Amino acid sequence: MTQSPQDNSAPQTPAAPEAPAPDTPPAPQTPVGGEAPAQQVTAPGPDPLREAFTGVRTEIAKAVVGQDQAVTGMLIALLSQGHVLLEGVPGVAKTLLVRSFAAAVSLESSRVQFTPDLMPSDVTGSLVFDASAADFSFRPGPVFTNILIADEINRTPPKTQSALLEAMEEHQVSVGGRPRRLPEPFLVAATQNPVEYEGTYPLPEAQLDRFLFKLVLDLPEREHEFEILERHARGFDAAELSAAGLRPVVDADLIAGAREAIAGIYIAPQIITYVVDLARATRRAPSLALGVSPRGATRMLGAARAHAWLSGRNYVTPDDVKALAHMTLGHRVILRPEAQMDGLDVNQVLDSIIATTEVPR
Numbered sequence: 001m002t003q004s005p006q007d008n009s010a011p012q013t014p015a016a017p018e019a020p021a022p023d024t025p026p027a028p029q030t031p032v033g034g035e036a037p038a039q040q041v042t043a044p045g046p047d048p049l050r051e052a053f054t055g056v057r058t059e060i061a062k063a064v065v066g067q068d069q070a071v072t073g074m075l076i077a078l079l080s081q082g083h084v085l086l087e088g089v090p091g092v093a094k095t096l097l098v099r100s101f102a103a104a105v106s107l108e109s110s111r112v113q114f115t116p117d118l119m120p121s122d123v124t125g126s127l128v129f130d131a132s133a134a135d136f137s138f139r140p141g142p143v144f145t146n147i148l149i150a151d152e153i154n155r156t157p158p159k160t161q162s163a164l165l166e167a168m169e170e171h172q173v174s175v176g177g178r179p180r181r182l183p184e185p186f187l188v189a190a191t192q193n194p195v196e197y198e199g200t201y202p203l204p205e206a207q208l209d210r211f212l213f214k215l216v217l218d219l220p221e222r223e224h225e226f227e228i229l230e231r232h233a234r235g236f237d238a239a240e241l242s243a244a245g246l247r248p249v250v251d252a253d254l255i256a257g258a259r260e261a262i263a264g265i266y267i268a269p270q271i272i273t274y275v276v277d278l279a280r281a282t283r284r285a286p287s288l289a290l291g292v293s294p295r296g297a298t299r300m301l302g303a304a305r306a307h308a309w310l311s312g313r314n315y316v317t318p319d320d321v322k323a324l325a326h327m328t329l330g331h332r333v334i335l336r337p338e339a340q341m342d343g344l345d346v347n348q349v350l351d352s353i354i355a356t357t358e359v360p361r
Helices: 048-060 068-079 094-104 158-170 222-232 252-263 268-284 294-309 318-334 339-343 346-356
Strands: 086-087 109-113 125-130 135-140 146-152 174-177 178-181 187-192 215-216 288-290
Touching: 048 068, 048 094, 048 252, 048 294, 068 086, 068 094, 068 187, 068 215, 068 252, 068 294, 068 318, 086 094, 094 109, 094 187, 125 174, 125 288, 146 158, 158 187, 187 346, 215 318, 252 294, 268 294, 268 318, 268 346, 294 318, 318 346
Parallel strands: 086 187, 086 215, 109 146, 146 187
Antiparallel strands: 125 135, 174 178
16 A cells, blocks of 8 residues: 655654554563574463363362462472472371372372381382292282372381382382383372481482472461361361362373473573572582582473473473472582581572572573
8 A cells, every 4th residue: 555755844653553453362471581482482371281280279178278388399299200208297287188189189099107117028019929820920019009108208217218219210110120110190209207306217318319399398377277176176087088078180191181281391591501500509509518419400490390381381480490499409408517507407598599599581
């Protein structure tokens, strides 16, 4: 279309831009690190698959009051193929939380009460002689399940604790010289009392490093404790979760679909650099005797992807990393004795590292 010539004696007024159509969606936010491929960046919107996992929180809340951070941590661990260590004093619903979680995600679970006399074969299984066949047959242990509840894992010696090392890392156990695959999905949810309690065996570093998160369950707030007692006064029975109305809302197929969606979450190179810088800063920190391993940095990246997906985004931001930093890194580092004598704790050191590490823009 040809425009009429403008009068040179009058200033030219630029044409107003065309207004977008009413149904035009808003432009998506650009992820950190520049532009990603167009198909990988979308604005947040309703997702039935994501909403199903949001419903897991609602179901667990029928049995467990509060502990929202622990529930989120367990969801992220399941979606990113990690494991969780729940720590808290006796009676804060650690085991109930794991049982409720298993019921809400419709997965098979088994529970092992870790004691000082528990043997590795009591967890992994053993070869049993079959007289009728004149041969040995394998009898699977309780680890052959989807969710293994390792109750009070720090009450058994390191020899038995280490029976879970191969299972947690490679999702298999070797018995009689033969590797045997575990069911998928597979998650170890271990509980422990604080290590300063008597009769406990602190988990070795190799064991701790295989847990994605350490989730600390604190004593409930006053209003939460009131609700707990009120529920019990109405007849709540922790042994009968179905009576509390708790029902499964996702299953193994939905978990596999969610993992596939999470694998497509975009991670900018700057985010990878940020995670690397955080991990290396823990190794240089003068207050720490042991920093985060490359496995820890890798696990943090995978967890950040799951956190971004649950938050309704398909790209990772620095806030995803920060939100998970304490629960991902805290159990992987060791304070120096002199730092402990100065009154420092791991969370204070991590806060300092996060505050001084450059954040990508």
